[in-house]
Amino acid sequence: MIPRIDLQQQINPTYFSFLEALADSGFRGDIERGYASRLAVATDNSVYQCLPQAVVFPRSSQDLVVMLTLAGKEAYRDIRFSPRGGGTGTNGQSLNDNIVVDLSRHMHQLLTLDAEGRRVRVQTGMVKDKLNQLVAPQDLFFSPDLSTSNRATIGGMINTDASGQGSLVYGKTSDHVLGVTAVLVDGTLIETGPVSGEALDQKLEEDSREGELYRCVYHSVTGHAGEIERRFPKLNRFLTGYDLKHVYDKHTHTLDLTRILCGSEGSLAFITEAWLDLTPIPKYRTLVNVKYDSFQSALRNAPLMVEAKALSVETVDSRVLNLAREDIIWHSVSDLIQDVPGKVMDGLNMVEYADQDEVAQRDKVEALCARLDELIKRGEAGIIGYQRCDDLASLNRIYAMRKKAVGLLGNAKGRKKPVAFVEDTAVPPEHLADYIMEFRQLLDDHGLQYGMFGHVDAGVLHVRPALDLTDPEQEVMLRRISDRVNALTAKYGGLMWGEHGKGYRSEYSPVFFGETLFTELRRIKSAFDPFNRLNPGKICTPLDSLEQLVSVDATKRGFFDRQIPVHVRDGFTQAMDCNGNGLCFDFEVRSPMCPSMKLTADRRHSPKGRAGLVREWLRQLSAQGFDPMAEEAAVMSRGTSVKGMVERIKHTLARRRGEYDFSHEVKEAMDGCLACKACSSQCPIKVDVPTFRARFLQLYHQRYQRPPKDYLVSWVESYTPWMAKAPGLVNPVMKKQWVKRAAASWLGMVDMPLVSNPSLKTLLADGPAGQFDLARLQGLSAEQKAKTVLIVQDPFTSFYDAQVVFDLVRLATALGFAPVVLPFKPNGKAAHVKGFLRRFAAMAADSAQFLNQLARLGIPMMGVDPSLVLCYRDEYDKILGPARGDFEVLLPQEWLLRVLEQIPARQPAGEPWYLFAHCTEKTAKPATHQDWGRIFGHLGARLEPVAVGCCGMAGTYGHETRNLEGSRTLYGLSWAEPMGRLPRERCLATGFSCRSQVKRMEGQPVKHPVQALLSLLT
DSSP: OOOOOOOOOOOOHHHHHHHHHHHTTTOOSEEEOSHHHHHHTSBOSSSBBOOOSEEEEOSSHHHHHHHHHHHTSGGGTTOOEEEESSSOOSSOTTOOSSEEEEOTTTOOOEEEEETTTTEEEEETTSBHHHHHHHHGGGTEEOOOBOTTTTTOBHHHHHHTTOOOBTHHHHOOGGGGEEEEEEEOTTSOEEEOOOEEHHHHHHHHHOOSHHHHHHHHHHHHHHHTHHHHHHHSOOOSSOOOSOOTTTSEETTTTEEOTHHHHTTOTTSSOEEEEEEEEOEEOOSEEEEEEEEESSHHHHHHHHHHHHHTTOSEEEEEEHHHHHHHHTSTTHHHHTTTSOOOTTOOOOEEEEEEEEESOHHHHHHHHHHHHHHHHHHHHHTOTTEEEEEEEOSHHHHHHHHHHHHTHHHHHTTOSSSOEEOOSSTTEEOOGGGHHHHHHHHHHHHHHTTOOEEEEEETTTTEEEEEEEEOTTSHHHHHHHHHHHHHHHHHHHHTTOBSOSSSOOGGGGGGHHHHHHHHHHHHHHHHHHHHOTTOOBSTTSSOOOTTOOOOOOOTTSOBHHHHHTTSOHHHHHHTHHHHTOOOOOGGGOOOTTSOSOHHHHHHOOGGGSHHHHHHHHHHHHHHHHHTTOOHHHHHHHHHHHOOOHHHHHHHHHHHHHHHTTOOOHHHHHHHHHHTOOOOOOHHHHSTTOOOHHHHHHHHHHHHTTTSOOOHHHHHHHTHHHHHHHHHTOHHHHHHHHHOHHHHHHIIIIIOBOSOOOOOSSOHHHHHTTSGGGOOOHHHHHTOOHHHHHTEEEEEOOHHHHHHSHHHHHHHHHHHHHTTOEEEEOOOOOOOHHHHHTTOHHHHHHHHHHHHHHHHHHHTTTOOEEESOHHHHHHHHTHHHHHHGGGGOSOOEEOHHHHHHHHGGGSOOBOOOSSOEEEEOOHHHHHHSTTHHHHHHHHHHHBTOOEEEOOOOOOSOTTTGGGBGGGHHHHHHHHHHHTHHHHHHSOGGGEEESOHHHHHHHHHHHSSOOBOHHHHHHHHHO
């Protein structure tokens, strides 16, 4: 039996007392101190791991005033805090062992929009892309452009003075922050902005907390102006901690504390609201993708692009390109970055132009293209070709690939993974190519693999050497390389932190700034945070403090992971490989990943959060000498003994008495997963939560009893065929109120669907499609087999939505084919979702044997429901391995595309149809929308895909009582609006669960696409 895990790290008594007092103090936000909640913010997108004491989620600036005022009491003077936004930092900026304060859950509102003045006031927990969505109708946008823009918060951008693509024109975040609302460590609320002339003189004389800050900063920058000018590099990129160069303008006698707070990494104050200036959206945009024979050629040719007045020049090397080719993202850009026949593309420069004036835009682009044509003709600069695109949709697709590059590097094969620690160096652009050659030589000398990409126009390079940090010697190498890269950037007049901040690299600050300026940084820290209570150890310490800065050598995730045996790590790669890139935090409700994160705004309920919990669960099991791989193998081979069942009941009763087991916290996070599998394809690392969730549930329930509904769900393919035999008897009973109440209270299930009446068997009774005869099929000629199609049944469509299967039969017949509906064989998907893996393996083996036998006939097989069809490809392969065989079950559109040339084409006409594709289908098969569109167009109809996220049903998730409210909320996030706006009779959904949810929510069903196609032919 799997042991109980009770190694919970206890909260420091002083912190515990403070949190209790905070809950009674008028603080309105959330306070979480569970181990799982703390683990969810113990990592970011860096190599480090640091467990906080608790996590708090304020709802307003006043909550922070309340919290920090309470912390000012003598009993709580040792309490410390660290702010956190999107958690996308690559250097551990938000990691600390104190109280993490996360503004992203509740403080994400747009407060004021002044379109005429091109400015906006927001709460700093707002995500950058969300802000741009809200201001886009005014033809404005917030211009600093990050690769993590779909989850990075405005507060995080301010604290790291973030920049990105186009920074030569658009600048960095601090260039667009007009002022902020900040809460100081003593609870004082301040507003910042430019203060000039007499007003500044008055501030400097003011006997107040603000006056003290103004005097400190003013004296530091005016007293050391020469040293500041000498020390601060002449670079476009930011310099976190602290921006002495731009805080004061001696010509206008203006001082703006905003500039000190920008890039302070939360070490001076909590920034809760911000006034931002906005930029007009360019009317004309063009991207020229220039292809090279080598990465070095791309780097050395970049200055030409900058001279040609480009907005930005982004570069990627062959390693990144090759990883992109293996990812789902390549499908969307392959036509825009085509290989050059007979040439090898080992480098790419993406050159963008943007302008408000059409003529100016055209002239700049044509001048560059003419220059490129000349260089290609002469065989110079390593240029092998280029492609130009002018439409916004194409640009966005290419930049989506570029933004995913960070995550793609983390998907490298093997135990060595590209890691962030020297990934954002910046040198003057004219030195970049020479600098990179030395950088590459340094990495090559250590025998390391790496990928490179970056903003060559700004001299910023992203490099992630591949290391296995579970190996202590590799961790030593990380330190050695870090030191040498720091020295190398200094040699070329650059920065080691050119884009992603200092964080745990703060130890390099004293050498970079020099004793004089570093002392001034410490003086400023002393004025804002005299007792080192805000993100301690980052940037610098107060002037009189003896505390140390954080170090590159701080505890890393690899330290904890190496405590897990190698064979266990290798067996759970779907969780272990998560690098924390946080793409699963995407705020966009129309994105399929991750519905539970969108629903809860809780990091535990995300692929990253769940992967982190499983890593810790495995570590704790290993600490007790338990081998989950061996136990899993034992369960799969022999099941659970009677003795084991008795033990399970005993432990279940102990749980009800309140005994702690960390496994319960992991289980809670797993229960929120909808098993939609979007993460397994959308995540650049391919973190596959449904797979390791099923494995976890199997082991968890070796110790704790399952609820009755799990058995009900797992056996659905056994009892439903019997129910379907007598719909006239079953459905009236299912409609009874006492049955519904009993199902809700005893089983925890609601809105159970009715079986189809008439049944599929009845519908097929008079036709040949229902007459399966293996011997007859074996005797068909090759010509007859080519005109035959076998329809594989699934338990949900066949028995609860039989008309769809029947209409598929009718469609195939109308197209001139002879469909044959195969005898029903359990697929096992439901058992897999609930973690009955032994039963699933038996079902899969039985179905695979049957389907392999039919595959030998050479007749195509097709299934209706995407989730079940794709289960044959993914879960069957994982559970059976080579024993799965090579049978193939097609989706309806896959089969239709194969036979399309045999069907007479028609001219598209009439009103369009609207396609709502199933999450699992459109993420695993990215061509889904295009495939269906091509089929509809061929048959004389127009099809428009509708961008939606999860419908909220996801198999049985939406039928569980505890998930009912969440299921309805998810539907409301992205499905309710188009369903209310579009003509319902023209809406189509490929998933059975999606159609069920629409019927439940709207009281009216929608069709499957095959039913719409049938209507075109009849």
